Amino acid sequence: MKGNMILLLPVVLPVLMGAIALGGKGFRGNRPLLLGVVFTGLAGGLLSTLLAVTGEAKLRLWQLTESVEIGFQLDGVGRFFAVLTVVVWFLAGLYSVTYMTHEEDESRFFGFYLIVLGVLIGLDFSGNLITFYVFYEMMTLTSLPLVLHERSKEAVSAGLKYLFYSVAGAFLALFGIFFFTAVLGDLTFVPGGVAEAASFRGKEGVLLTAVFCMVVGFGAKAGMFPLHGWLPTAHPVAPAPASAVLSGVITKSGVLALIRVVFFIVGPEQIRGTWVQQAWIFLSLLTVFMGSMLAYKEPVMKKRLAYSTVSQVSYILFGLSLLEPTAFVGALSHVVFHSLVKNALFLTAGAVIFQTGWRKVEQMRGLGRVMPVTLGCYTAASLSLVGIPPASGFISKWYLAQGALSSGCGAWTWIGPVILLTSALLTAGYLLPLTINGFFPGGDFDGRELEERKLLGKEPSWQMLLPVLLLSAGAVIFGCFPGPLLRMLSEIAETVL
Amino acid sequence: MASHLLYNIEETVAMILFGIGFTMLLLHRNLIRKIMGMNIMDTAVYLFLAAKGYIKGRMVPIVTDGILDASAYMNPVPSGLVLTGIVVSVSTTALMLALTIRLYERYHSLDLDQILIQVKKEEGS
């Protein structure tokens, strides 16, 4: 064990607290104690992460077997993702305090919620592909209970679907890992990739197949076609805070995986211009379009948001697949924005369910009278996602489009932006009707029903409202002042491309 | 070819007889005929042996007039074999006849197939 032990802290602390929450029997009926443990974990995770990311650090833990080393290593991408994760996690955790009162088995939820946090930070800090894979698998398994939480038939079958797709994806990726281990031996992340063309001579076909397997496999977590099927099923059945982080953060781990593989192991040069890149671009664009279309047609709120996630995460993948610095910056900034926005949206949807029990969009007419602040946040977040300037989505999409135009990828240079634009229109189409119907239910809307159910002005508690507010505010503010973020991302892009 | 057969007429006949006997023993269903076939078969062998032992122009190998030169006599061994063979065949014939009688007493039939069918019935009941 060599290196900076501080890296271990943000991983271990939440996991430990989670284990305590899971294992302790005294928490039944003693909610404050449980919440105490949970917030120790969350806050501890937040602080220690912030502490850890300040320095350069490396940590080699131990060898699983000769060629398998577990080790951490901090770099720009890792920091970026870790901070994002831990912040969003904290906010969603805050939200859960109220939300989880109407669910059973709180301690289990919180336990796994914390453990997943630890695992995710581990994922962000991973210093080599195998450590990454270890945490990736653990992430799948520990987030599974969150999906299964309700234990209804839908939840269980959705959980199994989630498991199946994730594991299938992970194993596809594992094929690539096996391959690279066999060829390269050491899989420590190096910006720009460790692979040299010389070592693949004669095996280019296998190399490209392996990379493709990894793209598709890790793409599963990011909801990329063809392994996207689990996402719209699994995200909505989880409790709202869980769906929020599943959609907002865990999908990003698929993105992170692809960044790690393509830019830190394989190296963009190896696949530039090959059929793998073409296929990757095609798949991501297809997913972008398909996700928006499906979201547009979906009546159930949370499912609609999940389809939206499918589409939005593939924006990011598209940005990555172009192998171009501007697009890369756009992609990474979209990671942040989408994360904030999607969390805000899911938390809103959760708040609606919590307060009114409405699940379908058409039920939500007149929502503006029930919870105006919440709906306001929703609107802000939606606008951001659609990409109306100056909200944040505009920035990322701008960069993406610009990157696409300058990438020199043949026809994709113009097909890409066109699809992005179409999809943005669809996004507006599926998100904004709620705002419109919520605030302006129209002349024929009968408010008496709301009165009867005593729903007027029924905003959720501050624990729920605050995260929503913060997240949507973040989405807007980042759009107004994107400078520092973009600078940081450009630095990262320079190192890897 | 035919002349060869004619020249060895005894052997030829013996072989034909053997064939007849063998076929009877093998194929006939009637037990008595089977036994007859067996006897024909044996007899054919004796005929063959006797034919082999007989040397034209020589005497029966019994020393009566003091001629001790072997070239004067026929080969005595086949005759001895025939005798032995007859003994053997008589005893087997006797045994088979005895068996046949027992079977006939029991099943009132000499047809082997019939007998076997009846035996099966007996077993079944």
Place this chain on the structure above:
Amino acid sequence: MLVQNFPFFSIVLAMFSGILSSVLNGKQARNVSLGVIGSTIIMSAAVFFWCLGNGESYTYMMGHFPAPWGNEIRAGVLEGLTALLFSVIMLLSVLGGMRHTFEDVEPSKVNLFFIMIDLMLSSLLALIYTNDLFTAYVFVEINTIAGCGLIMIRQKGRSFSAAIRYMIMSQLGSGLFLIGLTLLYDVTGHLLMSPAKETVASIEAAGRYEIPMLVILAVISVGLAIKSGLYPFHSWIPYTYGYATPTASAILSGLVSKGYIFLLMKIFYRVLGQENVIASRMVNVLFLFGLAGMIMGSVHAILEEDTRRMIAYSSVAQIGYIYMGIGLGTESGMVAAVFHMFTHSATKALLFISAVGLYEVSGEKKDFRSLRGAGYRNRLAGVGFTVGALSMVGFPMLSGFISKLLFATSALQSPHKMMLTLIGLAVSTVLNAIYFLRLVITLYGRAEQVAVKGKQRCSFVFGGAIVCFILLNLFLGLMSQPVVRAITEGLEMFD
């Protein structure tokens, strides 16, 4: 030397004791029989070890006529060994089936049974020792008659019909054998084996009489094959072995057929000349028939439900093995065949005897399912049967394994037949496993209702016989080296 007289003496002793027994009652006849078999064992052992010590065989002149005319007995290592094993197995079979013998046979006819046993022993010994073809024929017939007597001694309709079938097939076989002999005599002018062989050698060297020699070979082979129950001529076997009294079944399947095979080998080696036999295509025919027998016998056995007929069909398969070994046409193939002859004698007798022990406690039904749980009711018989079955399947440490090994290794030396032999061996092992182990499992399955509570305790004699059989099997399995060496030496002495 006194030992040199033993072969002749044992034959004559057995024959005379048969004659003597005709005036004794059953028990006395039994004692005489046992005594004779016992002394035969001792004498054969003496002959065997004497020959082994001397490293050569000898001929024993009967009467006062020297070689080309007189009648001779020849004893060598292989003869001694075969006689020894045969008499041991015979003793054990007689002992093992003793109680049944006295139950199955009418009291007034028990002495007849033992007369048949004595005659059987005498004829077997004569078949083993004789050096004269016609003597062989005579004893073949005596053997047939004795065998027939053993079958029909039970005095049931089944037994009679089985006996007459046996008789008919035997007569066909001995008829062919006889005509073969006669033809051989015609060609060579000799009945004694050694001079006949010399003549055959000169005839072959001169390249004459090719067709007659081939006919002789074919007729003799087919005749003896019919008598030993090689596959296409096997139809009498299940009837005969299946319905005789246990001792008789054991002896008939274990010894009688082997006697003929031994005679055939002897004729191959000592009269026709093994190289001539190999040069003719006859071995290939035997090989194919043997192979077919291996498979078909087992298939029949699988289809059979009656336990003893199953074991009988298994004999067809095992005889197929032996002929396959002969058919390989190599020295080692022949060794394997001889060894398997011993294996099969010991094992098949064990199987028949222990099957009887299992029957006793299961209500004497024929269907093998009635034996369910019999292994618990008569433990020793169960163990015996299991050992026998495993030996037949070729379980290591038991004799069957060694013969399988010998067959396989010898197959490697004849490239054309190698694959066929090996596959045949493997397939037939599988088939063997199917019917034998089905039985074994049945023996140790749970009985649905406890069948007839027969006499639970097996008699001492029966137990002893089973134990000795098992030991014999183990001996052949574990100490096979000296036996195989003796066989090899014996075969060399044949030339």
Place this chain on the structure above:
Amino acid sequence: MNQILLCVPALLPLAGVMALLISGIFGSRRETDSGKDLMEKYLFWYVAALTLANSLVLWRLILWSGEGESLVLFRLYGELKVMFCLDKMGKVFAGVISVLWPLAVLYSFEYMKGEKRKYTFFSYYLMTYGVTAGIALSGNLMTLYLFYELLTLATFPLVLFPMTKDALKASRRYLYYSIGGAAFAFLGLVFVLTFSITGNTAFLPGGILDLGRANSRRNTLLFIYLLAFFGFGVKAVVFPCHRWLPLATVAPTPVTALLHAVAVVKSGAFAILRLTYFSFGTEFLLGSWAQWTVMAASMVTILYGSTMAVREAHWKRRLAYSTISNLSYILLAASMMSSLGLAASLCHMVVHAFMKICSFFCAGAVMHQTGKTYIYELDGLGRKMPITFGCLTVASLSLIGIPMFAGFISKWNIAGAAFACGMEGLERFGSWGLLPFGAVAVLLYSALMTAVYMLTVVIRGYFPQISRQAGGDLSRPGARQNTPDIRQGNLDPGWRMLLPLVIFAAVIIGVGLHSQPLTEFLMVIGGEGA
């Protein structure tokens, strides 16, 4: 002294069983209950003592026996000797069984409580120990073959043990398959003996074929190798010869767990390893059509086994199918015919033993405590049997090949071996070299299926489904008040069943986290073997 010790592990249990059987014959006359109880108590101590003693002897041999020591017990025929010798590979196998057996005996004492005919059961259980130790210790192919056959005999009464119709059928099929397989393996023995450069069948790393002679009849020998592979493959449940195993799950769980997941099937795999690496030798087989056939066969088996496991609803049978596919992992690794392959296959042999026995024991614990045998009956048992299901979860994750668990290590090694083989193969054997890549794909497919068939069990245990009541809305607080409380009552079995489970789970995690000593040792063997 050491030499004589070599035969002890094989013979001691056999002798013990003989004594037990003899005393059983006399003991059975005592019909009184108290006498029986007493006897049972003694039986426990007797069996436990013998098992432990045997394990100790094995460990004594593993730790302090020199290379090349051997003991010839007797000669069967010619150069066919029954010879014991403990080389490194034998040590691996011996080590595994010597750890598993005492624990399994402990487990079965609780499991078999209340069963009749304990004598029979434990006699054969003990006997199997001896026979399996014999396989591990055998110094030549002949001895291996002998014990391989004996293993069939010693284990079939255990399959027959329940004495039901199913058991009868299962044991019959087991016997036919095993003996039939041995008949083909026998051919391999004969050929190895004939073409051996040493004149006998003693195992030597790298094989003992006289390559000069062997190459002259290359195709015949390769064909025979295939026959022998499938012959031994019967016990290792290779595809066309696999049908006995799912049936054999009728046996009591300790039997299915230890014998049909470890001892018997591993013996088959072990025999194949011996045949491939120590008799025929990789030099002869590498790159031949036999290698590709063998590889393809194990790939087919993996696909088949893992797919069937998903379809199977009976828990133990599902595990049996899982065994089928996992055993072929071992064979798949072995079919790479390289040092990496040998090491990987041994690694999976060790690891799978622990994983599978742990899963089976969990299934057995559930059966024993609740009588439930089908997977759809397991709803919510995870809460009632926390320790059992905890161990099951560990075993399942390990079987899937999640990192940090032992299963990952072996899969890692297998895939590494396959890739190495494929890289080399592409250069040397053209398109055949693609097969190992396919093997990795198959491996991953199977891992996916494993996830499905193992985790569905675990998920059922922990997350019993709640069916939505008509019109009921799950999101409303209190909607599920009327669901039965699933936490009531702890159904975990007694310590004698739990202890082995916990130990196995601990081993799985331990190996998963720190496997270097094991893999290094295995690499040494691999380096010698090929």
